[in-house]
Amino acid sequence: MAIPYGRQWLDEEDERAVLDTLRSDYLTQGPKIAEFERALCDYTGARYCVVAASGTAALHLAVAALELPPGSEGITSANTFTASANSMAYCGVKPVFADIDPVSYNIDPASIAMRITPATRLLTPVHFAGQPAEMEAISTLARERGLKVIEDAAHAIGSRYRDGGLVGNCRYADATVFSFHPVKTLTTGEGGAVMTNDEALYRRMVLLRTHGITKEPALLTQNPGPWYYEMHALGWHYRMTDMQAALGVSQLKKLDRFAARRREIVARYNALLADLPWLRTPVEADGVASCFHLYVPRIDFAALGKTRVQVMRELLDLGVGTQVHYIPVHTQPWYRETYGYGPGDCPVAEAYYEQCLSLPLYAALTDEEVATVVAAVRSLA
Template identity: 60%
Template structure:
């Protein structure tokens, strides 16, 4: 039976924060001559590359498109790619798109990120790629992954869909690619900044950058330096089998406007996270996400782990009880290896990645977004503490 709609406004687990400046930026593009492949996209790419400290940036239609052409652009051939089961399906799906066999390695139960030790154990002579996901905004242990790939022909792609604004231990912004071949971002509305849909790849590899530009737009180039012939100004060449993954000018204008607010959004998220940690510190039936003293992390999700058995309630019952108080929740994520396509195609099964499965059995994401008021935050805290 479908639960009744609560009579009080629901605080969702995530939501975009759009203001008059964002609206004006999009409107200006709508009134301009170009709605695609224009100056707004190039400006957004330049701003994002400068913000994270990378040499190059390519903006695309969404985060999945970013993963796809990034992996295609690395030209790895057949083999295996390793990633975490604690993520959205797009990370491993992109491996399958480019002919790699997705392989999972278990998570570190403390950080909830891909475990370097489990990744090392999963390496084979067929491993071509490691794709760590910075879950909930906390960067994975990138120096460890870089070290294990250094003496092997293994590429590294960071899935930073959750982690724009975060910094590594020791400094450096996620996306500067000091530890990887490339980093991808997502700008879906629940992410820290949004362009509606949208994604981007940052890299310091000029060759990869040039391939990404072509793969984004049908494999076509108009660059005179790259053409095999040039009979006139109309000329273009398809030099690869590419895709139509271009970002629109409206998306780019919104993304650039949002990027200018990133520091403010980050500060508000950090304040909410600090209040949650303070309020939930004494609950012996709830495990909080890891705290990061001395490391600047822009948390995308605030995921708690609840001992449902100890409190005598199921997860659906808890979600319903919170919804009755106007608090929306979500589960991040159903382990990818438990999805039917992976079971049927790659033979994955329950029990293969016990840390990820234990985490999933207890996980619940609470509301976290910059537009939350202090009253919203206290309503969430009151509702959670009232569960027991």
């Protein structure tokens, strides 16, 4: 089996945590949900947390809870997974795509500023590959224009801003979203979370997560008995299960160790691949500490004399899996047909896409496997 580009790291503690929950009275809507939410708040420093069924669900909850007016626009990165923009479209907000910085591959604050219109209400910067975006500049821009900010930190739990604070503390944003898919640094199988310091936003997300239904006595218009509940909004079934939350609590205890191992692997890759004239290693911005979710060198396939497809096949034959992150969202058929976007709208992101290739990176990757990846890449020329 080839070395995958990403995968989970589970141990006996994780297995015991899940099994203990399976043997308990609660498989869902039980105490593990609150325990995981408290643990995430304790770790990040945020006041509130709402865990959800996926990172996409968490993004949707965050945008929906803002209750932006009809005709609103939101700006996000062209270099991201579709969920960053889809979460806006779900809520009737028009996604607008800003271009990226050519070095960090994160959203460019100057490009954001150029795309702000009177209809803009929301900025959703993405911490690509785990590296924090320029949140000081983005937060300042948002405050000056009266805009809401949701950080898409699906890649970045465990990363730190220049000020040393952990991503997720919501110092720079109204909300921050995490993803716990198996290829992420911390996993719950599937799952996500929204962090916030805004109590009103938190309560709206809690309501929307469970069909818009509440049983809180203070919110009911009447209360004939203990069975009674009311639907106060059109919400969704976006709950996380207690089994997932139990796994998250266990995984969170190892997050710093996972982050350190990922950084160690990235440093090793950079040292052993930096001399290749057709490959550009990733650059970490000064002052930040990235809990790298992805390792994405840029490869000049023309200079190498091979297509990306050829390179991926050759590496796979040598036991190394790869992936591409990301196809610019504005070039996807739905976005082209719905909003009229297309090639040329974000030239830096499009140029990056033509050369990007993600190599294996996960905490369980062994030194021997790292050596296998390096040898395979170096054998391409």
